[in-house]
Amino acid sequence: MLNKHSLILRLAMVLVLTSLIVGVSAVKYYYQSIYQQEVDKAQRAIEQLHKTVASTASIAAYLKDKDLALEVINGLRKNDIILAAVISSEDELLASGGEHNPHTALPYPLYHPFLADDVVGYIALTPAQEGIQQGARNIAQSSVTLLLIQTSTLLLTFIILAYFIIAKPMARLSAELKQITAGSNNRLTVPFAQHDSEIGEMTKSINNMLAVAESHFSQERALRSEVQELGNRLQLLFEHASSAMILATQQGQIMLYNASTEKLLARLNLSICDSLFELVAQAFKDGDTLVERIRDSLDQDDVARGEYQLLNDTTGQSIWVHILVTRSYAQQQQSYLQIFIHDISSHKQQLAHLNHAASTDKLTGLLNRIGAERELDKRLAAQQNVTLMLIDLDGFKPINDIYGHDAGDEILRYVGQQLRQNLRKDDLCIRWGGDEFVVVVDALEKEQAMQLATKLHQALCQPTTLSNSEQVAVGASIGVAVSPRHGGDFKSLIVAADRAMYGVKRGDKNAVAFAAD
Amino acid sequence: MKVFAALILTLLGTSLSARGAEAIAVIVNIDNPTKALTTKQLIDLYMGKLIAFPNGERASPLDMPHDSVLRREFYQLLTNKPIGSINAYWSRVKFSGHAQSPQSMASSTEVLQRVRDIDNAIGYVKLKDVTNDVKVVYTLAQ
Numbered sequence: 001m002l003n004k005h006s007l008i009l010r011l012a013m014v015l016v017l018t019s020l021i022v023g024v025s026a027v028k029y030y031y032q033s034i035y036q037q038e039v040d041k042a043q044r045a046i047e048q049l050h051k052t053v054a055s056t057a058s059i060a061a062y063l064k065d066k067d068l069a070l071e072v073i074n075g076l077r078k079n080d081i082i083l084a085a086v087i088s089s090e091d092e093l094l095a096s097g098g099e100h101n102p103h104t105a106l107p108y109p110l111y112h113p114f115l116a117d118d119v120v121g122y123i124a125l126t127p128a129q130e131g132i133q134q135g136a137r138n139i140a141q142s143s144v145t146l147l148l149i150q151t152s153t154l155l156l157t158f159i160i161l162a163y164f165i166i167a168k169p170m171a172r173l174s175a176e177l178k179q180i181t182a183g184s185n186n187r188l189t190v191p192f193a194q195h196d197s198e199i200g201e202m203t204k205s206i207n208n209m210l211a212v213a214e215s216h217f218s219q220e221r222a223l224r225s226e227v228q229e230l231g232n233r234l235q236l237l238f239e240h241a242s243s244a245m246i247l248a249t250q251q252g253q254i255m256l257y258n259a260s261t262e263k264l265l266a267r268l269n270l271s272i273c274d275s276l277f278e279l280v281a282q283a284f285k286d287g288d289t290l291v292e293r294i295r296d297s298l299d300q301d302d303v304a305r306g307e308y309q310l311l312n313d314t315t316g317q318s319i320w321v322h323i324l325v326t327r328s329y330a331q332q333q334q335s336y337l338q339i340f341i342h343d344i345s346s347h348k349q350q351l352a353h354l355n356h357a358a359s360t361d362k363l364t365g366l367l368n369r370i371g372a373e374r375e376l377d378k379r380l381a382a383q384q385n386v387t388l389m390l391i392d393l394d395g396f397k398p399i400n401d402i403y404g405h406d407a408g409d410e411i412l413r414y415v416g417q418q419l420r421q422n423l424r425k426d427d428l429c430i431r432w433g434g435d436e437f438v439v440v441v442d443a444l445e446k447e448q449a450m451q452l453a454t455k456l457h458q459a460l461c462q463p464t465t466l467s468n469s470e471q472v473a474v475g476a477s478i479g480v481a482v483s484p485r486h487g488g489d490f491k492s493l494i495v496a497a498d499r500a501m502y503g504v505k506r507g508d509k510n511a512v513a514f515a516a517d
Numbered sequence: 518m519k520v521f522a523a524l525i526l527t528l529l530g531t532s533l534s535a536r537g538a539e540a541i542a543v544i545v546n547i548d549n550p551t552k553a554l555t556t557k558q559l560i561d562l563y564m565g566k567l568i569a570f571p572n573g574e575r576a577s578p579l580d581m582p583h584d585s586v587l588r589r590e591f592y593q594l595l596t597n598k599p600i601g602s603i604n605a606y607w608s609r610v611k612f613s614g615h616a617q618s619p620q621s622m623a624s625s626t627e628v629l630q631r632v633r634d635i636d637n638a639i640g641y642v643k644l645k646d647v648t649n650d651v652k653v654v655y656t657l658a659q
Contacts, residue, residue, distance in 0.1 A: 059609060063566055067613045113606060114560050114596040 008167045012159045019151050027144045034143070035136035042081045042132045043106070046125050049079060050108050053123070061089045061110040061121025069095035076125065084126040094121070101126045169199050173206075180210065183217030246339040250327070252276040255336075264341065267313040276337065280323075285309045294325050298337070302327040307344060320348040361431040363409055364416035372430035376440055376490045380483070385443030387482045388490075389453055390497035391419075391460070393435035394475035394509045407466050411474060418459045438494070443482060446514055453478050453512040461510070475510035477501050486515050540644040541591050543655035544629070546636045549574075554654045560595060562639065564606070565616025570637070578619035579628050579640035587625070591641050594657040 053072050060068035069087040076085045077097050084098025084105070105124040112118035169191035180186045187207045194200040238245060244261035248254045252275050265272060265283070273279050280294065281287035290308055297304030303326045310319040324340040359371020367375060379386055393415065400408035412435065419429045419439060428440040444452065456478065463473035479501030481487070486496035500515035543559060545551055551570050554562070561567040563578050570576050581588035589600040596603065610616045622628045628640040632651050639654075647653055 056609060059606060062564075063610060063616050065610070065613050065615045067615065068609070071613075114564060114598065115557060118557075 006167065007170075008159060008163050011162060012155065015155055015158070019155065023144075023147060023151060027140065027147070030143055031136065031140035034139045035133065038132050038136040038139070039127075042127050045079075045081050046106055046127055049076060049082065050106075050123065050125060054108070054110070055113065057087050057123045058110040058113050058120065060087060060094060061123075062113050064089045064092065064094060066094050070097075072123075073097040080131055081128050082125055083128040083130075086124040087121065088124075089121040090119070098126065100124065104129055166199070169194055173199070173203060177206065182210070182213045183221075185214060186210070242343070244339075244341040246276060246279075246337075246341075248276040248337040248339065250335045250337065252278075252337065254279070261341070264310075264343070267319070268311050269314050270311075276339065283310055285311060294323075298325060298327055307348075318345070319343060320345045361416075364413055364431050366416050366419070366429045366431045366437070368431060369433060372428060372432075372438060372440075373490060375428050379440075380489060385483045386493070387441050387444045387449045387452075387480065388493040388497050389439045389441075389449075389456070390432070390479045390481075390494065390501045391437040391439065391456070392477045392501055392505065393437075393460075394477055394505075396435040396474050399472050399474065403466065403468065403470060403472070407468065407470070407472075410466050411464070411472065414464045415460055415474070415476075418462070419456065422456055422459045438497075446482070449480050449482060450512060450514055453480050457510075457512050477504040477509055478512045479504065479515060480512065481515040485517065539590075540656060540658035541587070541594060541641050542644045542647045542653045543639065543641045543657070544632050544647060544651040545639050545654050546632055547650055547652050548636055549639075549652060549654075551652075551654055556595070556655075559655050563592075563595065563619055565610060565618060568617070570639075575637050576639055577635065577637050579631055579638055580619035580621045581625070581628070581641075582621060582623060587641070587643065591657065594659065 053076060056068065057072045059065065060072060073085045073087060073095050074097060076082050082098070084096070084100040086096040086100050086105070087094045087110070102124075105126040107122050107124045109119045110121040110123055112120050172191065173188055176188050180188070187210055188203050190200050190203045194203070238258050241258060241260055244264045245258045246254055246261055247256040254272065254274055254276050257272060262272065265279075268283055270279075270282055273282075277291045277294075281291050284290045285308070293306070294304040303324070305322070305324045307320060307322050310321055312318050320343075322340075322342045322344050324342075326338045327335050328338055329335045359367055359374060361368040376386070376388075393411075396408065396411060399411055412431070415437065416429065416431065419437065423429060423439065423441065427442075428438075430438040430440070432438045439456065441452065457476055460476045461473060463471050465471050479497040479499065481493045481496035481500065483493055487493050496515040500513040504511045504513045543554065549570065550572050554571075558567065558571065562576055563580075568576060581591070583604075592598065592600055592603045607618050611618060622631060622640070625642045625646050628642055629646070629648060629651060632638045632640050641657075644653075644656065644658075
């Protein structure tokens, strides 16, 4: 309803105040003018009374007739507007009545009844001031009452109308508006009979605004759900990525990391820390060097990548990862570091496996020619001198022919075994092809080399029992070459050893020979 | 020549007064010491204000009959008011009994006789009727 700040109450107060001020001034002015009118009227009436009694009063003054004068005065005093009257001749008071007031009394000269210019006395009439004032007051009062009734009726009517036409509809609109949530499809109802009024216009404007707000809200909602959807997908991508992902500030402060990061660290028995570089230093083998390399790379071209080995995991298994660090620029020259760590251990293992398979002879498990060349080149490149022995089996073909390929394979495996058992771990045992083998050991003097070759020869020539229970034995022709005496590379050593071995083959076979210089 | 001029004037005056009123003389006893009266003194004597001559001798004003032409003309010339006003004045004044109205005489002859007989009498007659045994103290003419 109406509170003290209500428009209607304020309006009413202003109206009442204005009416009061205007009313009071109007009444004051009105009273004064009425009073003046009444005084003028009374004066006119007194004037007329004077005129009525003037001739008789003149006679009384002329003749100094006190009785006549008294009669005139008594007659005058019967009028309400006369408070007192005095008639005097030029030299004496003839008669008086009432309380004569010399201040308010109106004096009139009395002329000689027959000589118009001769003054014979005076008549002084005191108006009944009180009565005149009272009369004026009464008239003013009734006018004020009328004015008050009229004004208050108008005021009341105005206030009631204003309340029902303005205040109430507005209060209702306000209450209705309070119930409406911005963005909803609710609208205000135009108040009764206000369709084209200012309130109606305001209502329509508010409704337009609500409509605009609704459309904005729905657009925003759509946009927000789109953003959320995108966010969800990004989160999905981020959280479910098999790679560990870390986002850090330019200074290496870690801001965000995914579940895979935690899993990876858990495998290393580490926990996440604040600094990216500290984490790298802890998690990687030779981490400090890696950190330096990452910093250098980033400074050069904003990206650092490479395959590095982490610390062994809790089960002792080695972990290889591909690490990619990129610097990305956001707004305002702010840059971030994105780190992707992808576990490539299995890939590495597979590669090692393939490598092993490619360099290994399937049958004997010894190195094949490819693997041998690679290993030997490695050693020679490292300025390592070696002793090379080329072994060709004697009597293998007959066994193969008599007992079949399986028996041949058994013999080859047996030879491989014998070589392995009589050599150190670092020595190379190679199946050169068919029934030819190569052995590479550290550099030896001729004597020692020949001793080892003889020992190997004896071991090879030991009879063995095949799976078909046949007892067989093969012989071997061995050529020995040493570096750098017979050459600095693999090929020249082979050629030298091969020449020595053929020398044995051409002779009695089944013996050992040192290559010629 | 002077006699002639006076005669013409007299004739002219006579003819003029014949149209309106004739000149009126106010007369007193021949022994009355009053030589002349002012208009005011005369009015005051006839209106009851003065009851004595300037020498202090009591005056007794004489009037003509109530409805006589001379009376009307006398008051008309004296006060410049119609006779009705004079009558109304007396009807008011008499009521209170303070002033005495002039004594009414039957005719001019009677007025003359009275003035001759009584020392303090004062009356008015037409100027032409004035005799030598009375004294004119005032003349009223248009």
